[in-house]
Amino acid sequence: MALSATASGWRFKQPSVIPGFGLTLGFTLTYLTLIVLIPLAGLGVRSAALGWSGIWTIATDPRVVQALRVSFSTSLIAALVNAVFGVIVAWVLVRYRFPGRRILDAIVDLPFALPTAVAGIALTALYAPNGWIGQYLAPYGIRLAYTPTGIVIALIFIGLPFMVRTVQPVMEEISREVEEAAATLGANRFQTISRIILPGLAPAILTGFALAFGRAVGEYGSVIFIAGNIPYVSEIAPLLIVIRLEEYNYAGATTIALIMLIFSFAVLLAINLIQAWSRRRFGYGN
Amino acid sequence: MRTRFSKIFTAALLAGTVQFGALGMAFSQETLINVSYDPTRELYREFNAAFIAKWKADTGNDVTIQMSHGGSGAQARTVIDGLAADVVTLALEADINAIAEESGKIPADWRGTLENNNAPYTSTIVFLVRKGNPKGIEDWDDLIRDDVEVITPNPKTSGGARWNFLAAWAWARAEFGNEDQAKEFVGQIYRNVPVLDTGARGSTTTFVQRQIGDVLLAWENEAYLAIEELGPDAFDIVTPSISILAEPPVAIVDGNVDQKGTRELAEAYLDYLYSDEGQALAAKHFYRPFRPETAAAEDIERFGDVELVTIEDFGGWGEAQPFYFGDGGVFDEIYRPGQ
Numbered sequence: 001m002a003l004s005a006t007a008s009g010w011r012f013k014q015p016s017v018i019p020g021f022g023l024t025l026g027f028t029l030t031y032l033t034l035i036v037l038i039p040l041a042g043l044g045v046r047s048a049a050l051g052w053s054g055i056w057t058i059a060t061d062p063r064v065v066q067a068l069r070v071s072f073s074t075s076l077i078a079a080l081v082n083a084v085f086g087v088i089v090a091w092v093l094v095r096y097r098f099p100g101r102r103i104l105d106a107i108v109d110l111p112f113a114l115p116t117a118v119a120g121i122a123l124t125a126l127y128a129p130n131g132w133i134g135q136y137l138a139p140y141g142i143r144l145a146y147t148p149t150g151i152v153i154a155l156i157f158i159g160l161p162f163m164v165r166t167v168q169p170v171m172e173e174i175s176r177e178v179e180e181a182a183a184t185l186g187a188n189r190f191q192t193i194s195r196i197i198l199p200g201l202a203p204a205i206l207t208g209f210a211l212a213f214g215r216a217v218g219e220y221g222s223v224i225f226i227a228g229n230i231p232y233v234s235e236i237a238p239l240l241i242v243i244r245l246e247e248y249n250y251a252g253a254t255t256i257a258l259i260m261l262i263f264s265f266a267v268l269l270a271i272n273l274i275q276a277w278s279r280r281r282f283g284y285g286n
Numbered sequence: 287m288r289t290r291f292s293k294i295f296t297a298a299l300l301a302g303t304v305q306f307g308a309l310g311m312a313f314s315q316e317t318l319i320n321v322s323y324d325p326t327r328e329l330y331r332e333f334n335a336a337f338i339a340k341w342k343a344d345t346g347n348d349v350t351i352q353m354s355h356g357g358s359g360a361q362a363r364t365v366i367d368g369l370a371a372d373v374v375t376l377a378l379e380a381d382i383n384a385i386a387e388e389s390g391k392i393p394a395d396w397r398g399t400l401e402n403n404n405a406p407y408t409s410t411i412v413f414l415v416r417k418g419n420p421k422g423i424e425d426w427d428d429l430i431r432d433d434v435e436v437i438t439p440n441p442k443t444s445g446g447a448r449w450n451f452l453a454a455w456a457w458a459r460a461e462f463g464n465e466d467q468a469k470e471f472v473g474q475i476y477r478n479v480p481v482l483d484t485g486a487r488g489s490t491t492t493f494v495q496r497q498i499g500d501v502l503l504a505w506e507n508e509a510y511l512a513i514e515e516l517g518p519d520a521f522d523i524v525t526p527s528i529s530i531l532a533e534p535p536v537a538i539v540d541g542n543v544d545q546k547g548t549r550e551l552a553e554a555y556l557d558y559l560y561s562d563e564g565q566a567l568a569a570k571h572f573y574r575p576f577r578p579e580t581a582a583a584e585d586i587e588r589f590g591d592v593e594l595v596t597i598e599d600f601g602g603w604g605e606a607q608p609f610y611f612g613d614g615g616v617f618d619e620i621y622r623p624g625q
Binding site (some may be wrong): 247 | 366440442496
């Protein structure tokens with residue numbers, strides 16, 4: 001079975017100290033099928049009931065288009081913000097030793113554990129026009145909650161740990177000697193960061209970006225409390241899916257979900273390709 | 287020796303079987319699952335306690351009642367998807383119709399199996415305004431003023447919000463005499479809505495906790511509950527001149543009770559809602575009882591006078607649901623861009 005593969009330097013079955021390749025692969029495939037593939041196939045089956053023209057009608061419906069636009073644009077902005085601030089947070093946690101660092105480190109994980117609805121309600125309490133922060137902005141006509149900006153805030157919140165936790169271990173791997181070498185060769189701080197550190201981190205940053213983005217696109221609980229949910233303005237695609245379910249329109253709901261999935265997959269694939277390229281180009285540990 | 291041992295063993299086995307068999311039967315017969323919607327939590331907590339006592343007195347049996355609360359549409363879906371509910375007590379006839387159509391566990395002609403179209407208690411839509419009514423909101427036409435912000439949930443996701451929508455429509459139709467102007471009017475109300483929450487409780491939070499908006503369109507029972515819980519010094523209730531008779535219906539899930547053998551219990555449970563005690567409890571929890579004469583007078587006096595239209599004036603839910611709230615229906619048209 002693995003004959004031709006061996007010739008090209010790739011073998012189906014890698015020898016390992018841990019036995020049971022067949023068993024573990026079988027388990028992996030079964031598990032993935034049950035947990036991921038069958039539910040996703042269900043999406044396709046439900047949508048297929050509509051036929052191509054039905055799917056196309058839904059995909060081009062202005063309300064659906066607008067909701068998808070809101071979802072993807074806010075997710076993109078939130079992931080970009082996280083790409084900057086997540087790296088800074090990771091940098092502080094890796095490079096500096098200060099009292100309370102471990103607590104700070106633990107706090108970063110909280111958005112993972114918190115029910116997102118709780119996060120949404122808490123964020124709304126902060127940013128609503130009468131909230132702790134919102135009340136100081138409202139007099140200047142700045143409204144955060146109940147606008148697309150509010151959605152971005154919620155998505156930054158839930159995406160942050162993905163960024164930090166992806167970048168952190170890679171950052172720990174970059175040895176200080178490289179920076180010191182750069183300095184002895186006459187590089188200034190800016191050159192060290194842009195030529196030495198960032199390229200090394202690029203694959204990790206891209207991974208973190210992809211994870212934060214993917215998470216944000218599907219986010220529902222935290223967003224609906226802060227978004228205001230006005231159709232064509234701050235209505236996100238997951239809410240539109242819930243609305244279709246409330247109409248007992250399963251096919252319509254799964255079709256929007258399928259469209260989201262295809263978009264997300266395309267974006268994630270693109271990020272993966274860039275990532276693979278940058279790993280080959282600058283990669284650490286490879 | 288050996289036979290004795292095996293006899294004891296057999297006897298023990300037999301006893302065990304009988305014991306557990308009986309237990310199993312007792313369990314299936316004496317547990318009732320009531321799938322309801324959000325604002326009925328307080329009502330059914332008290333009603334269930336009363337029913338359990340009555341059932342014990344009448345039959346000598348203990349009964350356990352499991353409640354499930356949530357958004358009305360989402361609750362209907364869990365029953366469609368197989369939750370073994372014995373009875374459903376939901377916000378909208380349309381939700382029970384959906385169970386009937388999608389699962390076949392409720393007959394299509396369920397409405398009418400109990401008195402008053404299966405609605406033992408009713409409610410209506412009122413305005414909750416801030417104390418002293420600073421914006422002077424008296425009736426529906428105040429809601430389209432530029433200086434008034436209206437809080438109501440999304441009719442797509444909230445059963446209560448559909449009653450809000452139709453109540454506004456009923457007023458406009460009576461006022462202007464035609465449907466086009468009613469649509470224009472209701473559209474203007476929704477342009478004054480800054481936050482469209484997904485459910486009634488979410489809207490109440492937005493209005494009460496976040497202090498957003500000048501008027502909350504709310505179920506009458508929810509409005510009274512909000513005042514009771516948050517203090518009478520924060521809000522006032524304004525009853526508009528016309529509103530809608532909201533009939534949250536109840537029904538037995540035939541497909542499930544026949545399978546579980548709980549029909550008798552489920553029927554007694556729903557009938558008890560119509561009894562004097564059930565009616566009094568409904569009034570106590572701010573629902574308008576079907577037979578007001580059985581409730582305490584001071585509970586009835588709280589309700590404001592209002593002309594109530596019914597869902598039949600909209601052709602019934604079977605017609606109104608797709609026309610106003612379906613995909614591409616009137617509500618979607620209101621939010622067409624460019625308006």
